[in-house]
Amino acid sequence: MVMQGYSPNSGQIVNGFEENNSDRPMIRPIGIILNPAGVALVTAGEVLELTATITNQGSVSAIIDLFIAETSQPVHQWFVCPRERLALSPGQASEVVFRVQIPVDAIPGTYDYTLVIDAPQHYPEETPIDQKVRLQVMPFVQEARTVSDPTFTLQPPTSSVSPALLQPGQPLELQVTVHNRSDRVDRFFLTCPDLESRWFTIIYPEGFQQAGMAIASDGLELNPGDIGQILLFISPPPDTWAGVYAPTIRVYSANNPDLALLDVVYLQIASLHLVTVELLSLVAKIKREAGLFELKLSNQGNVIREIAIHAKSTDEEDICTYTIAPPMVRLLPGTSVTVGVSVKPTKGWRPFFGRMINFSIELEDLQQYPLINDRFQASLFWEPRPWWQFLPIVILMSASVAALIFLIWWLLTRPPVRAQVMQFSPESNSYQELNNEAIRLNWTISNPTHLKTVTVVGFSPDGLVRSGPFIYEFIPGLPNALDRFCTQGEQLICRNVWTDAREAGDYVFELTAIPINSKAETQTIRTNPIRILPVPQPKIEEFASTQPVYQERLLTPNTPANPTESTPTAPSTSSTQGNRILLNWALSHPDQIQEIRLLGLGPDGTVKSVEKRYNFAEGIPEELRGFCGENPASRQVICTNVPTDAIQPGDYIFHLTVVPKKGQPEPLETRRTNTIKILAQKIPSRIVEFTFNGQPAPPKLVRQANPQQNSLMISWKVEGGNGMKVELLPAPGTVPREGRMPYPVSQQPGSEMITLQVTDEEGNQQQRSVIIETLAPPPPPEPVEVPPPPAVEQAPAMVPTPGAMTGAEGDPAAAPAPGTPDAALVIPAPPTPGGDAVGPPPVELPVPGANLPGGVDPAAPGDTPDGAPDAAEEPVKEPGPQFFETQPLAPAELPPQFN
Incomplete structure (x- = not known):
């Protein structure tokens, strides 16, 4: 749902705001939220509910009419009640529901219609508001099959209520099961008429022309009553916009090409919110003109982003005006927009010594989508006046000689002076804990002879004492602790006075000057916040495998199962490295690394590669000398082709953890790779x-x-x-x-x-x-009266x-x-049971x-040379278990018989 308003200049909805010449968009008196937002998908024969939430953002109560324009045909005829009216007080919101009855015979396609919001009595200048809405009618699928018509089903099933959720670039695998219910051999073909050819891939099963010979097939051939499967892969391109898609799947029959076998697959592409912003300084140093800055916004996601840009000063005094063009941008997926920011001082007089103007640029997503960075700091330097403009001041000083004489007289006759703190500041506003730097202070105090004690204390921003206190006694003279840092004359000038503030954090130092005269006022002065930057923590800049997929290789007898057990001296290129996973990584600030830990897990969290620890306390460890090297320019240690003990087929996810030497964060810096596969070696069946x-x-x-x-x-x-x-x-x-x-x-x-x-x-x-x-069995032979021969079975x-x-x-x-x-x-x-002799063979x-x-x-002993058996000498054995090597099965164990 999107908050929307109306702009009378352009006639378009601009999300509840209207563009103007000011820095911020102006709020319109009427706001509207439509649900569903964007293109509404509905199937012919269904009822669609269009919900409109109206908000009265003006200052008066209003009667608001909502209706569908009569020019929006044929959609106007489909609305059950195309007109609604409601009364809203200021700040009140109400919801209106329109029911849309889609006819069964509606032609599939996209229909545009106009929703009009009108309040002629109370907001005649801002209304009517024409809201363009789009409706997409999906084809009506009606099953009208006979007993002999083929059918097909899709797995996994999807619906408009529960579509298949896909990440950008993720394919969807569908199994189409076709049932040939006719009495003829038929060939079936699959197609997706609503999708481009690059969106889907169809894989038919291989056919068999002869025993043991497979042939490629461009269709699914089924015998009567058979069931077959076709694989369908729907692969939306990575740049596909987020939303719900409903392509039609159709199966063609070679015997009945006019038969319409249709089904719909519902896909939902998940939203990806990714907007990158880059701030560029075009003119950062000015004299009289305005400073120019530029923001470059790139939408690398798959949803439309609407972002408002604001600028404001971060100094105590705001002396500039900020102009942003445009103040609001609308980014389509894959597009970039450049926004100009102009900063101009409002004061006409240039400063004598120059001035640094600090301001910030803030981004606001009007749809409340997340932003990686919504605030950017920038600075503009206002150059000082030229030296010749100081001449009037010199002339003015020369003209005031008389006043100076009076001032000298006044100084001679004035009351006793007291010590005054003229200046108190740090030597620098930023220090590095890495260099073990302590904060150094400068101060200037006039009339130091009237000074009794100086106390210096360092506080944290919340008021806790983090440094000192340092107490310096000036009676009878300059303390020994300040001999190296201070010079005393008419003024006490101290430079680079050391403190014990060395830990990272923010400090505010306070100097208290106590005079000798107890009746005089004690003076206290504080510095601006001083920051000691912490020791930089090591980071994992890159961590990945050399390739996403590896192929399993059988180890030869001379190849060790785990070559990483020995200490390598150089990256190996032998065959033992080709069947295991190799990793690359880059780490910043290697001098701050205590150790790194490498652990390989499976997708289910099981340990598939035991944890290895490499100690970097004294530099690159010995076991990584052949794989890692330091880059002094970028202060990185880069390791390439580091072998692991992952050689078995399966999926691996490696985790790399960096343990710093000082200030271990919780949790530790950890990064993991994408899923790495080792494919098993295929063995033909x-x-x-x-x-x-x-x-x-x-x-x-x-x-x-x-x-x-x-x-x-x-x-x-x-x-x-x-x-x-x-x-x-x-x-x-x-x-x-x-x-x-x-x-x-x-x-x-x-x-x-x-x-x-x-x-x-x-x-x-x-x-x-x-x-x-x-x-x-053959019929029994007729009995013959012959002498009974020896019984031979x-x-x-x-x-x-x-x-x-x-x-x-x-x-x-x-x-x-x-x-x-x-x-x-x-x-x-x-032989016939009960017969006296063996019957002749057929x-x-x-x-x-x-x-x-x-x-x-034929080769048994006793046979004749020509191979004829002698029935009188060698009786034939009765067939039994020794012939078939089996025993009769029980009735429950017998499988079904097929004749």
Whole structure:
């Protein structure tokens, strides 16, 4: 809210003041405060409340009308009651609320309208006041979707009540989640029509053309029913003005480009109040003209600043007039204004010995925003008259010889004289405690022979004794303590008389002259305040790291983990310095530093680098000799590339504390760096191993239903960084990087898919999928009357499909390579329960167990040279846990089955 008034000259509101030729702005009789101030944001279909606080700043009671100008169309039609009237006494304020009903079909955009404040009966000359107001209508977002229309949501959510608060230059990360609810594959695109391209960045997820191959994508492609995410970074430029912004987010569908998927993001840029002021002296020494000074104001913040400038004298007597042009300035963000200050003495006669005129320039923020420095001291020297202008005085003195004769006669016949203090002052008005300087005094006393005692006492400004008292007895003559400083004749002249005032602070010395005649009056005189400046405290001028971000580097066997433990002799440029944080700092007044302390903390306050102390009592310490050096010209010690023990990945904030030798302040001078990052070395993610029953996982695994074999043993091994996520889908979900587990399979004919999915820190994914197809068991063979052969149990085994068998029996090069979609593994059905003999294998399958564990090993002892198994000599083992390396799971442990 801003206090506002009206200027009849320009027709513009000037914050309750009117510009004139005087030094200060004139207050107008009517003031107005609007809420909301500036541009009001409202969405179509909502109701906006405009509050106007009216203050009668005049001297008479007034009836004030407030109404919306009829020329402000179509905004005038939106006001529920466009006219209000109120009566205010002098100094009284009242509040008026206008309700604005925005139609649903209002066209989005910015509308200007005029609020008129009129008091024709009581303030006819100052009214009417036309207040220009701006209203911005945001688009009305209405959801009208069918069941098959895509939808999207924004995270984090924002609203006009709780917008996302951003500091100047801070980006906002939004995650747009898109849901394809149609029955077609669709591609979605994201845009921000209300923002410039430099304000936002859109990142689509990478697509996968083939297994293990990632391709760049300019959109989000989703299968029917899938959900995907798009990253949106809104980065307002650093010079963006403070306020609330409401850009529109729109998602386009490639299948339905006319579909409007809209949402609004509310952003609030935080206010930054930073105004720098510089005072320049253009003419600081005058004879007859005025002194000229200049103020340069620069608004480096992001809000509009309105500042009034005043000037006044700091001397006891004000003999100058001050002219400021302009007396009030309005600074837009990023602009600068120069203000001229003219100082002219009002007295026409120049001083005989010159005069120093001291004054101050004060700044006042009309909006009560903070100012770094609101007061500036300046001085103007008024030069003395030329020597030839003293001739009239000489002539006047020559003409008064007769009076001088009379004066001599009067001196001879006058009563006895008494001691008189003619002058009492310090040798200097300012001293340095650093140089161990004591205050020295000068005084002149006439008729010292009539003087009995001189007492000198030093007081503080609040009346406490800080020096002395020093008592000098002048009977019978000049004291011995003053022999070195005083000469006595007709006057007692003392120069550079030492005192014991050496501590920093302000002193006022009092001299008391006691005459010999007890009836005579005792004379007391005081000096002006005398200041002893304290010892300058060391300051941290600069403190930062050599770079904001470092990259973690693996240490070689010959590289020490902490090279700063040894005393360095020169800044190191080896690889050990590249993986740790290096600091630079500059300290003023190094001769006043006792020690410095360096501590590294994390953002949460935990100690990540232990505190190091460097003793500067005898100069630069040995451990910093190779990194620090003194600059005598600027009286600074500058340290560069000072290594720390921060080598682990993470965020660091280093604190540098300076302990002075004398007069330690509370708290100590401390400065900290910005957040410094050490990025961890990235390790690429990859699937090292993915097997079923000890064999590499094929794209397709064919098996026959067997109630006795209800699970497969799955094992995997994945390599990657710390933030990697490993999932086994559809169940059990997230798993360790390396492991093995039994996976139950369905006994019903059908197929299901098992996917091993790896997601790294940046969201990139790798997948390995296997389709398990379960076949129905073959029908039992017809009984044949044959002599029963020796009982041999047939073990099921996984064998290649007919396509793979053909390649194996024929040309070896014709067999599909492992891992291709044409390669598949087949597990034949077990023997028929209760049969007397093992049935022949299916015609399309070769000998079971020829390629996988659990089958017949062609190279086993007893086989024929051509590799055919001998069923009579080597019975096949019954498949069991030793084949699948698992036990049946309980029903509660079984994951859901997918056919």
